[in-house]
Amino acid sequence: MTDLFSRHRALLERAVTALHERSYCTPYPEVPSSKNYGETAKADGEAAFAALKGQLFQLTGHPESSRRGAEVSPCGPELGITYPACEPATLIAAAKNAAPALAAAGIESRVGVCLEILHRLNRMSFLIGHATQHTTGQAFAMAFQAGGPHAQDRGLEAVAVAWEEMTRFPSEARWEKPQGKAAPILLEKHWALVPAGVALTIGCNTFPTWNSYPGLFASLATGNPVIVKPHPAAILPMALTVRVAREVLAEEGLPMDAVLLAVDAPGAEITTELATDPAVKLIDYTGSNQFGGWLRENARQAQLFTEEAGVNSVVIAATDDFDGMCANLAFSLSLYSGQMCTAPQNIYISVDGIDTDKGHLSFDSVADGIGKAIDALLDDPARAAGVCGAVANPATLARRDSVRARGRVIRESGALGEGRTATPLLIAVDAGDAVAESECFGPVAFVVATKDADDGIGRAADLAARKGAITAALYDTDEDRIGRAIAAFTAAGVNLSINLTGNIFVNQSAAFSDFHVTGANPAGNASLTDTAFVATRFRRVMWRRTVTS
Numbered sequence: 001m002t003d004l005f006s007r008h009r010a011l012l013e014r015a016v017t018a019l020h021e022r023s024y025c026t027p028y029p030e031v032p033s034s035k036n037y038g039e040t041a042k043a044d045g046e047a048a049f050a051a052l053k054g055q056l057f058q059l060t061g062h063p064e065s066s067r068r069g070a071e072v073s074p075c076g077p078e079l080g081i082t083y084p085a086c087e088p089a090t091l092i093a094a095a096k097n098a099a100p101a102l103a104a105a106g107i108e109s110r111v112g113v114c115l116e117i118l119h120r121l122n123r124m125s126f127l128i129g130h131a132t133q134h135t136t137g138q139a140f141a142m143a144f145q146a147g148g149p150h151a152q153d154r155g156l157e158a159v160a161v162a163w164e165e166m167t168r169f170p171s172e173a174r175w176e177k178p179q180g181k182a183a184p185i186l187l188e189k190h191w192a193l194v195p196a197g198v199a200l201t202i203g204c205n206t207f208p209t210w211n212s213y214p215g216l217f218a219s220l221a222t223g224n225p226v227i228v229k230p231h232p233a234a235i236l237p238m239a240l241t242v243r244v245a246r247e248v249l250a251e252e253g254l255p256m257d258a259v260l261l262a263v264d265a266p267g268a269e270i271t272t273e274l275a276t277d278p279a280v281k282l283i284d285y286t287g288s289n290q291f292g293g294w295l296r297e298n299a300r301q302a303q304l305f306t307e308e309a310g311v312n313s314v315v316i317a318a319t320d321d322f323d324g325m326c327a328n329l330a331f332s333l334s335l336y337s338g339q340m341c342t343a344p345q346n347i348y349i350s351v352d353g354i355d356t357d358k359g360h361l362s363f364d365s366v367a368d369g370i371g372k373a374i375d376a377l378l379d380d381p382a383r384a385a386g387v388c389g390a391v392a393n394p395a396t397l398a399r400r401d402s403v404r405a406r407g408r409v410i411r412e413s414g415a416l417g418e419g420r421t422a423t424p425l426l427i428a429v430d431a432g433d434a435v436a437e438s439e440c441f442g443p444v445a446f447v448v449a450t451k452d453a454d455d456g457i458g459r460a461a462d463l464a465a466r467k468g469a470i471t472a473a474l475y476d477t478d479e480d481r482i483g484r485a486i487a488a489f490t491a492a493g494v495n496l497s498i499n500l501t502g503n504i505f506v507n508q509s510a511a512f513s514d515f516h517v518t519g520a521n522p523a524g525n526a527s528l529t530d531t532a533f534v535a536t537r538f539r540r541v542m543w544r545r546t547v548t549s
Contacts, residue, residue: 004112004252012115015160018512025512027156028122028149032141037125045126049134054080057239059246061256063090068263069235074137074390075419083239085263088273095198095225096279098255103195103223105254107166113248114159114221118152120244125149128209128237135234136206137390137420138336147209147237153511154528155213161534162221166193169540174547186547191540195223196303197281199537200274204286205392206339208234209241214528215284215305220245220259222537224282229262229271233392239263275299282537286341289468289522303536307516309439310468310523313346313460314506315485316366317453317476322356323373324501325475330373332473332505333424337388337443339396341523342471342507344445346436346463348456351449355477363428367447371411371426378423381416388443390419396442400425403444406435413443431459438467453481461488468523469494470516473506493520 005012011027018025029036056067064084071079102110121128125148132147133140169191177185199219203212208230219226230238238261245259264270275283276299283302285295292308319325332344347370353362361369378384391397400413400422406429413425422443429436429446436446450456453476460472472494474485482498489496495518497506509516509528517524519532526533 004116005108008112008115008119012111012160012163015156015512016164019157019160019164022513026149026153028152030145030149032126032129032144041126045124045130048127049130052081052236057081057083059084059243059261062261063094065090068265070265071135071233071235073134074392075134079134079236081236083235083261083263088270088277091227091260091262091274092198092277092279094257095227095260098225098257099195099198101255102225102258109252110221110223111159111163113252113254114217117245117248118155120248121241122149122152124240128240131236131240132209135208135236137392139386139389141386142336142389146207150511151209151213154210155217157511158214158218158529158534159221161529161531162218165531165535166222166538187544188547189542189544191542193223194539194541196537197224198279199224199226199282199284200280201226201228202271202283202285202287203228203230203234203238205231205233208237211286211307212238212284214533218529218534219282219537222534224537225258227260227262227274229274232265235263275302305526305533307341307524307526308468308522309441310470311346311439311463312342312344312469312471313348313463314344314473315348315453315456315460316354317456317474317481318355318478319475320357320477321501322358322361322369326369326373327377328501328505329370330377331387332507333445334374334377334387335505335507337391337422338424339392339442340507342509344471344473344506345440346460347445347447348450348460349447350452350456352452363449367410367426367428374411374424384416388416388421388423390421391442394420397422399440400442400444403427403435403440407433407446410447431455437463454484457485457488461492464489464492464494464521468521470523471495471497471506473497473500475499493518
């Protein structure tokens with residue numbers, strides 16, 4: 001075995017410091033340049049991706065009884081890759097067999113393994129970027145960042161929290177209780193960390209690595225074997241991750257089956273069987289409220305960590321930078337065609353308009369300003385393709401089309417060119433309209449006319465509390481009203497951004513600083529990555545005995 005922990009200790013300490021300071025920290029370079037990744041990295045990544053297409057994906061030593069996989073790029077071609085597949089019971093048995101050795105490996109060994117996995121994943125970020133682009137539809141620059149370095153940041157964050165929690169208390173102690181004139185009672189006490197059990201990571205189509213890495217690495221670092229169940233439309237990014245993890249485990253003398261891949265196909269799903277197996281004690285899930293509810297009702301033997309659907313809102317009460325506000329919202333609405341869990345959907349504006357640096361503007365003028373900012377952003381075809389990417393699922397376009405007639409169209413949605421693409425659709429509706437009461441995932445935003453700014457704040461916060469929200473945004477110049485908004489959104493359990501302009505957007509969540517999702521409203525019951533997300537993945541068990549001298 002190599003001393004991976006010592007090799008990567010400086011990185012771990014840097015991450016732990018950032019956790020405590022909540023400071024800017026990006027250990028893995030987010031810019032896909034030769035300076036960061038080497039002169040041949042770009043070409044090597046493209047060649048490696050091309051070599052995978054149409055082939056049998058190899059996972060050495062992985063359980064296999066069949067081959068499955070039917071991924072189709074939202075940008076056009078089928079990938080033609082098939083992956084090893086087997087029955088859920090086989091995967092569960094393999095994970096259970098790997099569990100004792102993984103638990104016995106010790107804290108430093110497991111953390112070192114996780115840090116080495118992340119290091120190797122980072123060096124293949126170009127390949128993962130192509131895999132993410134052609135399974136999710138993200139434009140390459142976004143796929144590289146979100147699928148590669150930003151996901152790796154979140155994985156490292158989970159490992160750092162796990163290290164902190166596992167080492168928070170000593171593993172042994174000498175305990176002495178005075179007995180007056182009698183001899184003191186002396187005990188030696190020892191505490192073992194006992195992993196919870198088999199972990200199941202259920203991935204999503206749109207952000208297969210970013211949403212999966214926190215749970216995967218939190219579970220693995222704390223000694224729980226992990227079965228990775230990717231979305232059938234986005235298998236490749238997580239299959240690459242599993243392959244790297246198994247390679248590192250094997251090199252360190254640990255069982256490869258501590259990380260397994262569970263592949264299924266539409267109509268032959270295995271998620272429910274895996275999730276309800278008595279051996280599965282941890283489930284990390286990103287997806288719909290419907291299946292989240294099913295898991296809560298049926299997978300009761302497991303701790304469940306979820307990120308689910310929600311309705312993210314923007315309240316525009318006033319602004320001293322109208323053009324900057326419109327440009328910022330245009331990018332937030334257009335990025336990845338609105339297919340982000342953090343993307344805004346409802347925009348609340350007083351029916352009487354707002355005060356701005358351009359004077360008082362009517363409701364229609366504000367809505368039109370946002371629409372024109374989107375047009376300006378997407379006017380250049382190359383830039384538009386880079387911002388919007390492609391639509392991951394055909395159902396997203398059907399959903400957009402189904403709501404078009406539900407209000408007054410302010411800006412029409414249109415295609416961008418090759419692949420399955422769409423620009424934002426803006427629809428004006430009245431406050432209380434049912435169409436804006438639920439998540440409409442994808443390139444759709446509702447501009448909602450409210451009685452006044454406080455009415456908008458109240459409606460947005462109430463909707464977050466009832467239906468869930470991951471982000472909220474406010475534009476205002478009245479400090480008293482800003483204070484009321486902070487209180488309202490805090491009570492609703494949703495993170496609030498105020499007066500964002502320039503190159504920072506409500507969609508963005510920064511590892512080591514932002515807690516992604518609060519767990520305090522129906523959009524999810526967990527937060528990436530707070531103590532609660534990690535600490536219950538293991539338990540401390542004591543043994544003690546008397547000491548005679």
